[in-house]
Amino acid sequence: MPITYETVCSALVTILVLILYVAMGARVGRMRGKHNVAAPATAGHPEFERAFRVHMNTLEQLIIFLPLLWLATFFYRGIAWLPAVLGLLFLFGRLIFMQRYMADPKTRGPGILLGVVSYVGLLILTIIGIVQDWTVFSA
Amino acid sequence: MPITYETVCSALVTILVLILYVAMGARVGRMRGKHNVAAPATAGHPEFERAFRVHMNTLEQLIIFLPLLWLATFFYRGIAWLPAVLGLLFLFGRLIFMQRYMADPKTRGPGILLGVVSYVGLLILTIIGIVQDWTVFSA
Amino acid sequence: MPITYETVCSALVTILVLILYVAMGARVGRMRGKHNVAAPATAGHPEFERAFRVHMNTLEQLIIFLPLLWLATFFYRGIAWLPAVLGLLFLFGRLIFMQRYMADPKTRGPGILLGVVSYVGLLILTIIGIVQDWTVFSA
Numbered sequence: 001m002p003i004t005y006e007t008v009c010s011a012l013v014t015i016l017v018l019i020l021y022v023a024m025g026a027r028v029g030r031m032r033g034k035h036n037v038a039a040p041a042t043a044g045h046p047e048f049e050r051a052f053r054v055h056m057n058t059l060e061q062l063i064i065f066l067p068l069l070w071l072a073t074f075f076y077r078g079i080a081w082l083p084a085v086l087g088l089l090f091l092f093g094r095l096i097f098m099q100r101y102m103a104d105p106k107t108r109g110p111g112i113l114l115g116v117v118s119y120v121g122l123l124i125l126t127i128i129g130i131v132q133d134w135t136v137f138s139a
Numbered sequence: 140m141p142i143t144y145e146t147v148c149s150a151l152v153t154i155l156v157l158i159l160y161v162a163m164g165a166r167v168g169r170m171r172g173k174h175n176v177a178a179p180a181t182a183g184h185p186e187f188e189r190a191f192r193v194h195m196n197t198l199e200q201l202i203i204f205l206p207l208l209w210l211a212t213f214f215y216r217g218i219a220w221l222p223a224v225l226g227l228l229f230l231f232g233r234l235i236f237m238q239r240y241m242a243d244p245k246t247r248g249p250g251i252l253l254g255v256v257s258y259v260g261l262l263i264l265t266i267i268g269i270v271q272d273w274t275v276f277s278a
Numbered sequence: 279m280p281i282t283y284e285t286v287c288s289a290l291v292t293i294l295v296l297i298l299y300v301a302m303g304a305r306v307g308r309m310r311g312k313h314n315v316a317a318p319a320t321a322g323h324p325e326f327e328r329a330f331r332v333h334m335n336t337l338e339q340l341i342i343f344l345p346l347l348w349l350a351t352f353f354y355r356g357i358a359w360l361p362a363v364l365g366l367l368f369l370f371g372r373l374i375f376m377q378r379y380m381a382d383p384k385t386r387g388p389g390i391l392l393g394v395v396s397y398v399g400l401l402i403l404t405i406i407g408i409v410q411d412w413t414v415f416s417a
Contacts, residue, residue, distance in 0.1 A: 003353065003411040011349050011408060015401065018342050022397075025338065039383040040324070040331035046179070053179035055338070060164065060194070062341050063201050064157050071150050075142065105178040119161075123154065130150060133142040185318070192318040199303065199333070202340050203296050210289050214281065244317040258300075262293065269289060272281040 006080050010073040013087035014066065020094055021062065024055040047102075054101050058094055061115055065090050068122040075129025083125060090118035148223035149212040153205065156230050160201065163194040163237060186241075193240050197233055200254055204229050207261040214268025222264060229257035287362035288351040292344065295369050299340065302333040302376060325380075332379045336372055339393055343368050346400040353407025361403060368396035 028051050031037065035045035043049055065087075072083040097111025167190050171177065174184035182188055204226075211222040236250025306329050309315065313323035321327055343365075350361040375389025 003414075007352075008408055008411065011353065011404065014345055014349065015404070018345065022342065039379075039386065040327040042331070049179040053181070059338055059341055060198055063198055063205070064161065066341070066345060067153055067157065067205060071153065074146075075150065101178075108178065126150065126154070130147055133147065136142075188318040192320070199337055202337055202344070203300065206292055206296065206344060210292065213285075214289065240317075247317065265289065265293070269286055272286065275281075 004080075006073050006083065009081055009084035010069055010087065013069065013084045013091065017062070017065070017087070017091050017094070020091065020098075021055070021058050024051070024058055024098060027051045028055050050102055050105060053105075054098050057097070057101075061090075061094070064119055065115070065122075068119055068126065072122040072125040072129065075133065076125040077129060077132060078125075083122060086118045086121040086125070089121075090115050093118065143219075145212050145219050145222065148220055149208055149226065152208065152223045152226035152230065156201070156204070156226070156233070159230065159233055159237075160194070160197050163190070163197055166190045167194050189241050189244060192244075193237050196236070196240075200229075200233070203258055204254070204261075207258055207265065211261040211264040211268065214272065215264040216268060216271060217264070222261060225257045225260040225264070228260075229254050232257065282358075284351050284358050284361065287359055288347055288365065291347065291362045291365035291369065295340070295343070295365070295372070298369065298372055298376075299333070299336050302329070302336055305329045306333050328380055328383060331383075332376050335375070335379075339368075339372070342397055343393070343400075346397055346404065350400040350403040350407065353411065354403040355407060355410060356403070361400060364396045364399040364403070367399075368393050371396065 028048070031045070031048040031051045032039065035048045037044040037048045042052055069083060069087050069090075072086070076083060093111045093114025095111075096114065097108055100107040100111060167187070170184070170187040170190045174187045176183040176187045181191055208222060208226050208229075211225070215222060232250045232253025234250075235253065236247055239246040239250055306326070309323070309326040309329045310317065313326045315322040315326045320330055347361060347365050347368075350364070354361060371389045371392025373389075374392065375386055378385040378389055
C-alpha cells in the first residue's frame, strides 16, 4: 500500500474513533463496579444498561463505518481529505449519541442520523471512485 | 493499493452485505416501536428479540467474513472473481438466515452453514495465495 | 497491495485469532444445546452466559485489534515481525481470558490486560510509522 495523504488522514480518524470506543468500553467496566453488576450479567441497573448499549451500538456501527471509510479512501480520487472529514462527522455523531443516550435514550436520534449521513457520503465516494476506475479499465 | 478487477468485485460484495446488515438494524428499530421495547432494553417481545439476534448474529459473522474476504482478495492469484463469488454465497446465506430466523429460530441452520462454506473457501484461497507468494519469496 | 513478509505474518495472525473466535462461537452453540437455552434467548444458565460473554467480549475487542494490527503492518517500517508478535500477544491474552472467564469471571483481568498491551503497542507502531512517512512527505 502506498502511504498517501489520504491513508494518513483516514488512519488518524480510525485511531480517534477507536479511542472513543475504548473509552465507552471502560465506562461499561466502571458501571459494573458502581452498580454491582458482576460479569457475565449485562443488565441490572439502568445507568449500566445505557453505558452497555452505547458501547454495543457503537460496535454495531463500526463494522459499517470502518469498511466504508477505507473503501472510500482507496477508491475515491478527488478531494483527498473528504473521506476523513466524513469520518470526523461519524466521530462527532458518536460523541453526541453517547452524551444524549446516557442522559435520556429517547434523545439518541441526532447522533445516529449524523452516522447515517457519514455512511451515505462514504458510500457515494466509493461508488464514484469505482465508476472512475471502471471508466479507466474500459478505455 | 492498485485498483484491480478483484478489488472492485470484493468492494461491491462488501457494500451489498453492509446494506443487508443496515436493513437488519433498521428492522430492530421498527420492532422497538411496534412492540414498545424502549432502549436500552434488548428483550421484551419474541419478534423484537428475533430481529435483534438476526442483526447481532450477523455482526458476529461480519468480523470473520470481511477480513477473510479481503485477505483472499489480496493474496489469492487465480480466478479473479472467486473471492467475490464466495462473498455472494455469504450474502445469500445471511438472507436465508434472516428469513428463517424471523419465522422460526430452530430453522436457522442452513443460513449459518452457507456462511461457514464461504469462510472455509475464503480461508483456503488465502492460504493458497500465501503459499504461492512464499514460493516466489524463496525462489 | 504488495505481498511482503509483514503482510504474510499479519495475515497468519489474523487467521489464528479468527479461528479462536470461531471456536468461542461454536462453544456458545454447544452450550445452547447442553443447557436448553433456545435462540433467541441469550441468558438462562450461568455456563451458557459465560460462554456467550467470552465470545461477545472478543468481538468487542476484535474491532479494535484488527484495524490496529493492519494499520501498524502498513505504516510501521522497522522490525518487520513486530506487529505480528504484538498480535500473538493479543491471541495469548484471549486464550487466557477464555479459560479464566469460563472458570470464574472475576479472574478475567490478566487476559484483558494483555490485549490492552497489544493495542497500545500497535498504536505506538502506527504513530511511529505515520511520523516516519510524514517526515518523508515534508522532505
